[in-house]
Amino acid sequence: MERRHGVRSVEHWLSLRAGLSPSSAAHVATLARNRDRLPVLSSLVAQGRLSLEQAATVARRVPAAYEESVCEIAPLLTVSQLRRIVSRYPFDPDPGPEGATAGVATTDGGTPDATPPGEATTDSGTPDATPPGEATADSGTPHRPPPPRT
Numbered sequence: 001m002e003r004r005h006g007v008r009s010v011e012h013w014l015s016l017r018a019g020l021s022p023s024s025a026a027h028v029a030t031l032a033r034n035r036d037r038l039p040v041l042s043s044l045v046a047q048g049r050l051s052l053e054q055a056a057t058v059a060r061r062v063p064a065a066y067e068e069s070v071c072e073i074a075p076l077l078t079v080s081q082l083r084r085i086v087s088r089y090p091f092d093p094d095p096g097p098e099g100a101t102a103g104v105a106t107t108d109g110g111t112p113d114a115t116p117p118g119e120a121t122t123d124s125g126t127p128d129a130t131p132p133g134e135a136t137a138d139s140g141t142p143h144r145p146p147p148p149r150t
Contacts (some may be wrong), residue, residue: 026057034059040071053079061086063093 010032027100031052035042039060044050050058054074062070072084129136 024052027052030056030059038062038067040067040085041074044071044075049075051079054082057082057086063091066091098119 003138005106007016010029011022014020014028015022018025020028031042031045038059041050041055045052045055054077054148057079058067058070058074077085
């Protein structure tokens with residue numbers, strides 16, 4: 001986006017002109033960028049069957065090939081449940097031009113809005129502090145086997 005009058009991005013413009021919070025502006029921008037790729041999701045939002053946050057969660061993580069399946073259950077789930085499911089499900093990426101991943105949303109500047117391969121995330125989307133190769137218990141805390149008995 002061209003920088004005019006101090007506006008840094010679509011999200012920034014939405015915050016300034018529409019009075020949206022930065023997180024709401026990011027959700028709106030994510031949905032707008034993925035409108036053509038995810039028409040079923042866009043329809044659910046237009047019908048009022050999905051909240052902005054639910055829809056943005058799906059748009060950020062779900063490849064187009066899985067849109068219909070995820071959109072069947074999305075209205076039945078809370079945002080936390082939806083985040084947990086879509087962040088943990090091993091979706092096959094949509095094939096894009098020259099082997100690129102077309103199923104992953106991008107943030108402004110074209111940077112993929114997905115967690116780097118091999119890096120786990122928590123439900124809030126932040127990187128998990130668990131060391132690589134170390135399992136976690138359901139509580140999200142690292143699970144270490146008990147020390148050997150001597």
